[in-house]
Amino acid sequence: MTQNPFLAPYTTPHQTAPFDKIKNEDYLPALNDGLAQGRKDVDIIVNNAAKPTFENTIVALERSGDLLGKVTSVLFNLNSAETTPELQKIVKEASPLLSEYGNDITLNEKLFGRIKAVYDQRASLKLDPESAMLLEKSYKRFSRNGANLDAKGKERLRAIDKELSQLSLQFGENVLNETNEYVMFVTDEKDLAGLPDFAKEAAKATAKQKGKEGWAFTLQAPSYGPFMQYADNRELRKKLYMAFNGRGFHGDKNDNSGIIQKMVNLRYERANLLGYKTHADFVLEESMAGSKNKVQSFLDELVTYARPAAEKQLAELTAYAKAHGFTEDKLQAWDSSYYSEKLKKEKYDLDDETLKPYFKLENVLNGVFTVANKLYGITFKERKDIPVYNSEVKTFDVFDKDGKFLAVFYGDYFPRPGKRSGAWMNDVQGQKVENGQNVRPHIINVCNFTRPTDTKPSLLTFYEVTTLFHEFGHGLHGMLANGKYESLSGTNVPRDFVELPSQVMENWCYDPEALKLFAKHYQTGEVIPNELIEKIRASQNFLAGLANLRQLRFGLVDMYYHGQKPTGESVSEVENKVDSVANLFPRVEGVAFSPAFSHIFAGGYSAGYYSYKWSEVLDADAFEFFKEKGGLDNKTAADSFRKNVLEKGGSEKPMELYKKFRGREPSPKAMLRRSGLIL
Numbered sequence: 001m002t003q004n005p006f007l008a009p010y011t012t013p014h015q016t017a018p019f020d021k022i023k024n025e026d027y028l029p030a031l032n033d034g035l036a037q038g039r040k041d042v043d044i045i046v047n048n049a050a051k052p053t054f055e056n057t058i059v060a061l062e063r064s065g066d067l068l069g070k071v072t073s074v075l076f077n078l079n080s081a082e083t084t085p086e087l088q089k090i091v092k093e094a095s096p097l098l099s100e101y102g103n104d105i106t107l108n109e110k111l112f113g114r115i116k117a118v119y120d121q122r123a124s125l126k127l128d129p130e131s132a133m134l135l136e137k138s139y140k141r142f143s144r145n146g147a148n149l150d151a152k153g154k155e156r157l158r159a160i161d162k163e164l165s166q167l168s169l170q171f172g173e174n175v176l177n178e179t180n181e182y183v184m185f186v187t188d189e190k191d192l193a194g195l196p197d198f199a200k201e202a203a204k205a206t207a208k209q210k211g212k213e214g215w216a217f218t219l220q221a222p223s224y225g226p227f228m229q230y231a232d233n234r235e236l237r238k239k240l241y242m243a244f245n246g247r248g249f250h251g252d253k254n255d256n257s258g259i260i261q262k263m264v265n266l267r268y269e270r271a272n273l274l275g276y277k278t279h280a281d282f283v284l285e286e287s288m289a290g291s292k293n294k295v296q297s298f299l300d301e302l303v304t305y306a307r308p309a310a311e312k313q314l315a316e317l318t319a320y321a322k323a324h325g326f327t328e329d330k331l332q333a334w335d336s337s338y339y340s341e342k343l344k345k346e347k348y349d350l351d352d353e354t355l356k357p358y359f360k361l362e363n364v365l366n367g368v369f370t371v372a373n374k375l376y377g378i379t380f381k382e383r384k385d386i387p388v389y390n391s392e393v394k395t396f397d398v399f400d401k402d403g404k405f406l407a408v409f410y411g412d413y414f415p416r417p418g419k420r421s422g423a424w425m426n427d428v429q430g431q432k433v434e435n436g437q438n439v440r441p442h443i444i445n446v447c448n449f450t451r452p453t454d455t456k457p458s459l460l461t462f463y464e465v466t467t468l469f470h471e472f473g474h475g476l477h478g479m480l481a482n483g484k485y486e487s488l489s490g491t492n493v494p495r496d497f498v499e500l501p502s503q504v505m506e507n508w509c510y511d512p513e514a515l516k517l518f519a520k521h522y523q524t525g526e527v528i529p530n531e532l533i534e535k536i537r538a539s540q541n542f543l544a545g546l547a548n549l550r551q552l553r554f555g556l557v558d559m560y561y562h563g564q565k566p567t568g569e570s571v572s573e574v575e576n577k578v579d580s581v582a583n584l585f586p587r588v589e590g591v592a593f594s595p596a597f598s599h600i601f602a603g604g605y606s607a608g609y610y611s612y613k614w615s616e617v618l619d620a621d622a623f624e625f626f627k628e629k630g631g632l633d634n635k636t637a638a639d640s641f642r643k644n645v646l647e648k649g650g651s652e653k654p655m656e657l658y659k660k661f662r663g664r665e666p667s668p669k670a671m672l673r674r675s676g677l678i679l
């Protein structure tokens with residue numbers, strides 16, 4: 001019998017996961033061993049006769065479940081990047097075992113008793129900041145899940161959580177039903193005027209699928225988006241808009257208004273039960289922003305800048321529309337994409353095909369390595385002897401500026417049937433210090449970029465270029481990590497902080513200095529012309545005021561629901577209130593966006609929608625510092641960013657880290673300048 005590769009130390013280069021040796025039948029036995037070992041680790045902590053200490057309780061818990069981590073990191077990485085029906089079956093079997101294991105820990109009262117004992121003495125323990133953070137996180141992991149409640153309180157919390165998870169599931173299903181049940185059939189070809197061929201062809205295929213003649217448009221993004229952008233027929237645009245924005249708002253079985261009221265009330269009750277004033281107070285305790293007042297004033301302040309800019313842009317758009325046959329006084333919401341698209345084309349006329357020759361994948365990858373080298377002095381050396389799960393995956397040794405080994409980097413860039421869509425960064429092995437040894441991380445970037453063909457190399461769209469830089473920025477957060485504890489290392493940081501390293505990297509894609517290092521024509525070697533760089537930069541800010549206001553509107557509605565005692569107002573009343581400050585288009589009866597606002601009612605973004613805007617403010621403010629200090633040729637900003645942000649992970653409060661890096665709190669001015677909203 002061959003040895004289960006998970007159960008012995010890896011003998012590969014840098015102890016990388018032996019992807020070539022792991023077989024499907026290895027997972028569940030190793031997982032079960034891992035669960036048993038983890039439980040044993042916890043038992044030892046709980047039954048320790050010695051008094052609870054930081055070492056014998058907090059650190060011991062942090063170090064528990066080693067084998068389990070080893071198995072799950074491989075399993076979940078593969079299930080995203082290279083899955084098969086067999087692997088999916090294994091994940092299905094593993095998931096309930098893992099959540100049961102997690103619950104057994106967080107519901108273990110004796111374990112919590114020991115953690116609380118250490119936590120209560122925290123003032124006298126003289127812990128270093130990182131250890132103090134680990135103690136706080138360990139304690140909060142339990143207290144935020146009700147560990148301090150009496151039996152009655154715990155029971156109520158469980159009931160609320162159960163109801164909330166059912167409601168949120170129902171909310172999502174209703175949105176899905178509403179999205180899938182609607183079809184707009186078009187039989188007269190005249191009604192397709194303005195639509196590009198790809199949209200017509202897709203609509204024809206959809207109709208055929210449904211056994212109909214003609215064309216069918218749906219509320220799915222690839223059908224809805226182009227129709228709103230291109231269709232000349234205004235009545236049909238209105239019809240589709242009303243359907244899209246009426247989802248979950250028809251007073252029928254799929255109506256989400258009641259679910260929203262219930263969820264908002266239950267979240268408020270839950271927060272109170274756990275000792276917080278509102279749901280937002282509960283959520284934001286664990287964020288960089290830190291409090292609901294901070295978030296509210298952040299959103300309010302941005303509105304004061306975005307609104308006047310948006311008003312001007314809407315006036316420009318309206319004037320443009322009137323010059324092109326629009327006869328009414330005011331543009332409606334269903335006119336906005338349509339005229340924006342036309343105006344954008346007229347102003348910038350920038351398409352993917354013009355740019356793609358400058359962005360051969362290999363050049364862009366070299367470009368991101370060069371930028372990282374200039375900033376942090378790190379180097380990348382490809383190697384072929386690190387096991388991979390697919391021959392397309394490239395592997396690199398990453399070395400620090402002094403030549404010391406820093407990390408393993410895996411790059412997996414092309415779509416395959418077993419890969420989920422999108423792009424992401426992950427670690428296959430996290431960074432930590434154990435037994436005096438700095439265990440270096442193994443970082444992976446997975447994307448779905450344009451493949452090479454027989455005649456052409458892989459040429460990336462500009463969006464793909466920024467995606468590569470983005471994920472690589474997360475990668476740097478992982479590769480440069482330098483903490484003691486894995487659970488606080490690398491990208492283990494709050495959501496409103498985690499996009500800072502990734503988005504900062506994206507900025508270099510718009511920076512002439514960086515672009516000219518790698519944006520070279522794949523056939524002629526010609527460096528990208530200044531005129532194209534200017535177009536890229538200008539088109540990025542197109543109608544930025546309106547776009548900002550739209551994001552702020554979502555953030556404000558989120559905070560309205562979750563940042564105060566529930567008001568009992570209807571969905572329309574809430575949205576009317578927010579719209580009076582953050583929406584310039586006339587309100588329309590019969591539509592509302594809350595009943596399909598899945599981010600906050602079916603996903604994990606409640607009291608967190610602001611973080612999209614927050615992250616933009618951070619990355620713009622941080623990038624301005626890089627530029628102020630001399631760009632790529634000066635290491636002042638990079639050194640500070642590395643030392644205070646990239647190496648630190650979640651080992652200290654994000655706002656403190658940011659202030660150490662930047663010398664002050666983030667200011668929204670840089671984002672506003674970058675978007676052209678202020679000078």
Ligand SMILES: [Zn+2]
Pocket residue numbers: 470474499502
């Ligand atoms: Zn990201």
